[in-house]
Amino acid sequence: MWAHVGQPFAPARYDVLIVGAGRMGAALARFLRAARPDLSLLLAEEGGLPNEEGATILAPGVWHADVPPERREEAERTRVLLGDALTPCGLLDLQGQAGPATRPVSEVLGPDLLGWIDAGVLPHVRLDGRAGVYSAGQLTLGHAQTAIREGADLMLNVRAELHGHELNGHALDRPGSGGAARVALHRLSVTNTHQVVVDHTVNVTVARVVIAAGAPGPALAEAGLGIVTPHRAAYRQTPRLEVPSTSGTPVLRAEGLTLRPQSGGFTVVPPVPHPDPWGYVPTGGRLVGVPVGLRRETLDAVMRAMPGLSVLAGEGLVVGRSIADIPGAWLAVPAGDWPTWERLDDTHWLLLGGERADLTGLAVAEQLAQALAAT
């Protein structure tokens, strides 16, 4: 069942509600449906599927094996779960210093790639032949469709309002033996002056709620349940680099940046060095005095990489004229920096992907599905 505004929506009780049908929520829905087909499941999403401009659709979708030992198992499991979705194009990790398994760039890179770098600054390269790329948006759509085919309900354009077991010191109604949560689902509509308004509200009773809303997830838990978590958020921009790539071009990594071949060019993926403060409004920076769409921190990352990745200093980098010109999204920054889940109270769980959801997100969603299946 796909429920849209205007369609009737009958059920008022579910075993599991997943708030957010992005990459983490949709994967969880699929895994949970496979593990426990007996549990009724509702997937609620505020936007479309996957959200047209959220973190999922803009995710680079780069898997590689360069993870710390304690994450290796999750990364390898994620690669298995990615299956055919992964195109194994390899990844070239360019380095200033020789290290284990590095080779001289002149032996590995073709003349085109050699022309994009300064081999004096980055003379060494390590090839990760198992690395590859995938579309996080396609994968998420597939997961959601599978979950629905196997009996999950999906509600789009709906905003969830959570309630804890207590409100202002008064215990709330707790139907069901194991405790249950009450969730208000506000179904959104758009007026002809482009304002998002609540069309009507459906109250559902749910035994287990998973918040998989990405960057706003922790704020949702805090506003609704009063549970403060250490997780944060950051706004990541992924500008285009208009130099030619083909489907066989490897991913390039250097100086903290990842260059992901995409749509005949590249997407430049800067690192997320630290969370942005609460209340930050993304703002374009200035390049030699001229306003551009890249925020200052993105410019810093790109400029630091320019001596080695000389291709960034050319005409190909799309810097834009204002923040709206550059693809960007708010990402969760989970405490510890890796995808994670945690139990918030008797009935609520939090699932977070973030910057490294590409590497271990599916395995973490599967772990939570197993934990929920066992409850």
Next chain:
Amino acid sequence: MWAHVGQPFAPARYDVLIVGAGRMGAALARFLRAARPDLSLLLAEEGGLPNEEGATILAPGVWHADVPPERREEAERTRVLLGDALTPCGLLDLQGQAGPATRPVSEVLGPDLLGWIDAGVLPHVRLDGRAGVYSAGQLTLGHAQTAIREGADLMLNVRAELHGHELNGHALDRPGSGGAARVALHRLSVTNTHQVVVDHTVNVTVARVVIAAGAPGPALAEAGLGIVTPHRAAYRQTPRLEVPSTSGTPVLRAEGLTLRPQSGGFTVVPPVPHPDPWGYVPTGGRLVGVPVGLRRETLDAVMRAMPGLSVLAGEGLVVGRSIADIPGAWLAVPAGDWPTWERLDDTHWLLLGGERADLTGLAVAEQLAQALAAT
């Protein structure tokens, strides 16, 4: 000479111009004046002296010996330079784990202090008997007055506009054998509708310019000289804790926070975990849904410390109702996190204090004075 708007200002040529009469600039002026009384020196400050709400007047002014080995020499030199300004009240470093030189809190803390902490969470304490407090504002005023008494000129309410040696590709006039910088000093006035306007502009020719403007320093270098630096900035709030202290009360440090006895109560000094993004406007957060003046990141730091420092959970912490209620200032975040100076080009230097200016700032200002004296 103290020059104010409305007074005549004759000299148009100086050997040294220091932009900013905060704690770093004023200390530099004093040290340089002592080392090279033959050099004519102008100290230019945008606000008053010290600036009524800048980083200097809000600096905690806590010196302690807990610095990494490579900073020990600078910290000890700073203590010598502080001299009588330092009140050696000691510092109690409360810890969860026993370490070298820790003792049980029950042996060291009096009953009043013991009532403020949870000795189960923070059972150990290390006493730094050489630590002490000082007023960074008083010290800065003293440094500036000494420099002026010994012949430096001071210009208040003046904004400096720097120029590189090239502008749009054209070499600028470079009078003087060793090169010289041209600086436009815009003298500010306030209209009766409280707008700050440029009253008039004085152009000066200077052999050496030191940018000691605090958090805006790197932006000044970039806008005027086109020199991009890796330094950043952060907005630090220092809320009041209204529980009684006396002049003999030691500084308390626990869970990353410093509690500095001040004016019969305490100032709570949270850490600066990372820089704020460019364009960030400080915004109050929410505490159990209610808007407060503490920004979210300050709330996080305070709440993390509450289990150990139970006094923070009481009525004494002033959380305010909006950002304007809580004392706060933009701090430089120098690359590497410690006070530092660097030469930007032939005629320009950058001097930065930041969060740890309390510990090593004076020694770093003295180092730069020696370097300039030798040129």
